[in-house]
Protein backbone atom coordinates (compact mmCIF):
# COMPACT_ATOMS: atom_id res chain seq x y z
CA UNK A 18 0.00 0.00 0.00
CA UNK A 19 1.49 3.29 -0.98
CA UNK A 20 0.39 6.34 0.86
CA UNK A 21 1.25 9.94 0.15
CA UNK A 22 2.71 11.61 3.17
CA UNK A 23 1.65 15.25 3.10
CA UNK A 24 4.39 16.17 5.58
CA UNK A 25 7.08 14.87 3.24
CA UNK A 26 5.90 16.70 0.16
CA UNK A 27 5.45 19.86 2.21
CA UNK A 28 8.99 19.72 3.56
CA UNK A 29 10.36 19.00 0.08
CA UNK A 30 8.57 22.10 -1.15
CA UNK A 31 9.91 24.04 1.82
CA UNK A 32 13.42 22.92 1.04
CA UNK A 33 13.01 24.07 -2.55
CA UNK A 34 11.88 27.49 -1.31
CA UNK A 35 14.83 27.67 1.08
CA UNK A 36 17.24 26.92 -1.76
CA UNK A 37 15.49 29.54 -3.85
CA UNK A 38 15.97 32.09 -1.07
CA UNK A 39 19.67 31.28 -0.85
CA UNK A 40 20.04 31.65 -4.61
CA UNK A 41 18.18 34.98 -4.59
CA UNK A 42 20.47 36.31 -1.88
CA UNK A 43 23.49 35.16 -3.85
CA UNK A 44 22.13 36.97 -6.93
CA UNK A 45 21.69 40.20 -4.97
CA UNK A 46 17.90 40.08 -4.53
CA UNK A 47 17.62 41.08 -0.89
CA UNK A 48 14.00 42.16 -0.46
CA UNK A 49 10.47 41.00 -1.26
CA UNK A 50 11.41 37.35 -1.61
CA UNK A 51 8.75 34.67 -1.42
CA UNK A 52 8.27 33.41 2.14
CA UNK A 53 8.26 29.59 2.62
CA UNK A 54 5.93 30.17 5.59
CA UNK A 55 3.17 32.48 4.36
CA UNK A 56 4.03 32.65 0.64
CA UNK A 57 3.97 36.43 0.68
CA UNK A 58 6.79 38.38 -0.98
CA UNK A 59 7.88 39.64 2.43
CA UNK A 60 11.27 38.10 3.16
CA UNK A 61 14.32 40.33 3.49
CA UNK A 62 17.94 39.23 3.60
CA UNK A 63 20.30 40.37 6.39
CA UNK A 64 23.89 39.54 7.18
CA UNK A 65 25.95 39.03 10.29
CA UNK A 66 29.68 38.93 10.84
CA UNK A 67 29.91 37.97 14.54
CA UNK A 68 33.63 37.20 14.34
CA UNK A 69 36.39 37.37 11.81
CA UNK A 70 35.79 34.73 9.11
CA UNK A 71 32.28 33.98 10.37
CA UNK A 72 29.50 35.13 8.12
CA UNK A 73 25.84 34.25 8.19
CA UNK A 74 22.95 35.13 5.94
CA UNK A 75 19.59 35.59 7.62
CA UNK A 76 16.17 35.51 5.99
CA UNK A 77 13.42 37.25 7.92
CA UNK A 78 9.77 37.52 6.93
CA UNK A 79 7.96 40.72 7.89
CA UNK A 80 4.51 39.16 7.40
CA UNK A 81 4.87 36.06 9.58
CA UNK A 82 7.30 34.51 12.06
CA UNK A 83 9.38 32.76 9.44
CA UNK A 84 13.13 33.13 9.83
CA UNK A 85 16.07 31.02 8.82
CA UNK A 86 19.79 31.48 8.44
CA UNK A 87 22.57 30.06 6.36
CA UNK A 88 26.17 29.72 7.36
CA UNK A 89 28.62 31.13 4.87
CA UNK A 90 32.10 29.78 4.32
CA UNK A 91 33.16 33.10 2.85
CA UNK A 92 31.94 36.67 2.82
CA UNK A 93 28.55 36.80 1.09
CA UNK A 94 28.83 38.72 -2.22
CA UNK A 95 26.25 41.32 -1.19
CA UNK A 96 27.37 41.75 2.40
CA UNK A 97 27.30 45.41 3.40
CA UNK A 98 27.35 47.34 6.64
CA UNK A 99 23.85 48.65 5.86
CA UNK A 100 22.56 45.08 5.77
CA UNK A 101 24.35 44.03 8.91
CA UNK A 102 22.21 43.37 11.97
CA UNK A 103 23.77 43.81 15.40
CA UNK A 104 20.80 42.16 17.15
CA UNK A 105 21.15 38.99 15.07
CA UNK A 106 24.91 39.11 15.38
CA UNK A 107 24.61 38.79 19.14
CA UNK A 108 22.63 35.58 18.67
CA UNK A 109 25.24 34.30 16.24
CA UNK A 110 28.16 35.00 18.53
CA UNK A 111 26.43 33.00 21.27
CA UNK A 112 25.98 30.11 18.88
CA UNK A 113 29.60 30.28 17.75
CA UNK A 114 30.86 30.25 21.34
CA UNK A 115 28.82 27.14 22.08
CA UNK A 116 29.87 25.43 18.85
CA UNK A 117 33.55 26.05 19.50
CA UNK A 118 33.42 24.56 22.97
CA UNK A 119 31.51 21.52 21.75
CA UNK A 120 33.68 20.58 18.82
CA UNK A 121 37.44 20.93 19.05
CA UNK A 122 38.44 20.53 15.44
CA UNK A 123 41.47 18.32 15.79
CA UNK A 124 42.56 16.36 18.87
CA UNK A 125 46.23 16.42 17.87
CA UNK A 126 46.30 20.20 17.76
CA UNK A 127 44.09 20.57 20.81
CA UNK A 128 46.41 23.03 22.58
CA UNK A 129 46.74 25.10 19.45
CA UNK A 130 42.98 25.01 18.98
CA UNK A 131 42.40 26.12 22.56
CA UNK A 132 44.66 29.09 21.99
CA UNK A 133 42.65 30.02 18.92
CA UNK A 134 39.44 29.63 20.87
CA UNK A 135 40.70 32.02 23.51
CA UNK A 136 41.72 34.52 20.88
CA UNK A 137 38.30 34.32 19.28
CA UNK A 138 36.66 34.69 22.68
CA UNK A 139 38.67 37.85 23.32
CA UNK A 140 37.65 39.27 19.97
CA UNK A 141 34.01 38.47 20.58
CA UNK A 142 34.15 40.00 24.05
CA UNK A 143 35.84 43.17 22.87
CA UNK A 144 33.14 43.62 20.21
CA UNK A 145 30.35 43.67 22.76
Ligand SMILES: [Zn+2]
Nearest residue numbers: 052055078081
Ligand atom coordinates in the same frame (compact mmCIF):
# COMPACT_ATOMS: atom_id res chain seq x y z
ZN1 LIG B 1 6.05 34.81 5.92
